[in-house]
């Protein structure tokens with residue numbers, strides 16, 4: 206049976222890195238006879254420029270029909286002054302919520318070949334392998350009411366609503382416990398339950414979910430302490446589970462611990478395991494069009510896609526092995542450049558992965 | 563004229579570290595003829611145990627009358643199951659809001675003597691000196707409505723409100739710009755303006771405030787990127803200004819970059835410069851009563867108090883010099899213990915600072 210992948214290059218470096226990832230997808234498709242088809246569509250600022258909407262109807266329809274989505278990145282200063290309702294980010298948020306991609310898996314892994322790139326001492330990060338499970342379709346990102354209103358005294362007031370119900374918390378909790386079962390069997394749930402009622406409920410529901418997983422250990426940590434512990438001793442964590450906003454902050458901090466955020470893929474899954482796959486880094490408008498961006502996070506996102514949504518574990522393994530080989534060969538894009546290694550272009554990095562396959 | 567200081571030891575290690583800080587306060591009071599009087603009161607879990615409230619009326623009345631407040635820390639597992647309305651943290655939050663201590667100054671400074679303690683590479687953090695200015699009496703910490711309600715389908719839903727009006731943003735903005743004028747003349751305002759309307763307003767008002775300070779540079783950064791940049795290259799910052807929740811997370815991350823959070827004081831000021839001073843670290847219930855906690859952050863909080871609220875700059879300088887001397891002598895409490903240095907108790911550290919004065 207044919208599998209359909211929707212490719213969304215997006216903005217900034219998105220098209221460049223996605224181009225290399227698609228070459229890799231095509232190669233394993235052939236090599237492993239996966240019967241994958243793909244087509245492209247517009248999203249983000251480039252979609253706004255063309256259609257007036259960051260998430261055109263046609264793109265959403267194709268996304269709903271696809272078996273999996275590969276996304277580059279969205280956003281850039283060009284669109285920063287637009288009204289919130291049509292900003293590039295709304296395209297991304299619209300995909301997440303319309304497809305109910307509530308479970309965002311963000312691994313923070315240190316590649317031994319890139320240990321030097323970290324700003325942390327080697328002994329603190331060597332062997333780092335944590336997974337952040339971030340709730341992606343609720344919380345303050347989507348809570349109503351929201352907006353900017355004029356008060357009686359004529360002043361403006363901005364407001365957003367941080368809200369979660371039990372089912373939303375329960376399903377992301379289960380995602381985290383399922384993931385932990387495949388790993389170190391430890392979940393640390395992050396909240397601010399000493400101040401925010403919504404996270405008091407979060408903590409309670411996590412306790413309830415934990416009863417379904419007696420083989421997995423649950424602990425709790427306050428978000429401010431979690432930010433500290435990630436800096437102090439990140440290897441203490443196995444799986445961290447948290448809401449949309451805290452997850453945004455902590456997953457980026459965790460990714461940066463490795464010093465090589467250009468290497469980190471992510472998956473956003475719905476209840477049926479269908480998903481959208483994208484690099485953890487952003488659209489990097491400052492280096493867009495220069496041919497120097499690192500395509501490896503996007504290529505590794507293809508591997509995640511094959512594993513989680515397209516039932517093609519062997520092809521996923523092959524890509525990951527190929528990426529590791531290329532690093533062993535000493536090839537690096539500019540963001541992970543290092544003494545004694547060869548700095549190569551986006552395209553040359555794609556060539557190298559293809560050769561290693 | 564007599565100056566009145568209210569001392570609030572609080573919970574956990576609070577009483578131990580505050581005891582040493584008060585000895586230091588007494589010493590400089592005498593040495594510099596400052597005419598300072600102090601008395602103590604209950605706050606937090608220990609206040610709840612004694613009176614049923616984490617912020618007894620008597621304490622609040624004394625706090626309002628005082629020229630400055632020295633706080634240890636509040637909270638601990640003993641009170642974790644209490645209803646939100648009487649938790650120890652409510653004592654702290656009640657003081658902040660009742661006294662309108664909207665401006666929280668949290669320096670993250672790396673003491674050269676303690677450079678080893680950082681989990682970051684020396685070249686990344688050597689000479690680190692950033693100031694986080696955190697809004698402390700608004701935002702999601704105090705926003706209404708808030709709570710946990712039962713939905714029509716019988717499920718629970720938790721909700722909090724992230725809200726700021728123009729005046730709240732303007733006054734914390736001015737705090738940050740004033741502070742920057744005394745330092746590197748650069749303010750970086752942290753928001754999530756690509757998603758949250760309340761921070762769109764935040765960003766706009768910061769731009770307006772910036773016009774009053776043409777000698778200070780204003781930049782903006784998204785909170786997820788800020789968390790990354792703190793890990794990657796923290797020295798790029800001078801003053802960071804942000805709301806209550808983001809400030810909680812980022813200031814703890816920034817403090818931990820130094821590896822010696824036991825050294826970092828903080829000030830929470832109102833519009834008249836009256837304030838509450840406390841260490842950045844928490845109540846550390848796990849080591850409470852053992853006599854091993856680091857009193858230096860609290861002692862340095864006394865220095866901040868003398869400088870900002872009690873018009874006693876010389877005494878403040880003297881304390882800071884004394885602390886630096888003690889570090890030069892190689893004395894360390896357990897949290898900053900290091901090869902070749904002598905590990906000393908809370909009390910012995912207090913003795914050493916007194917001797918150095």
Ligand SMILES: CC(C)[C@H](C(=O)O)[C@@H](O)C(=O)O
Pocket residue numbers: 280294297453756757786
């Ligand atoms: C682009 C932005 C809306 C997005 C988010 O905040 O979720 C990004 O930072 C991410 O983490 O995927």
Ligand SMILES: CC(C)[C@H](C(=O)O)[C@@H](O)C(=O)O
Pocket residue numbers: 399400429637651654655810
């Ligand atoms: C104890 C807690 C309520 C407090 C806060 O979140 O503000 C603490 O973490 C702090 O940063 O002072």
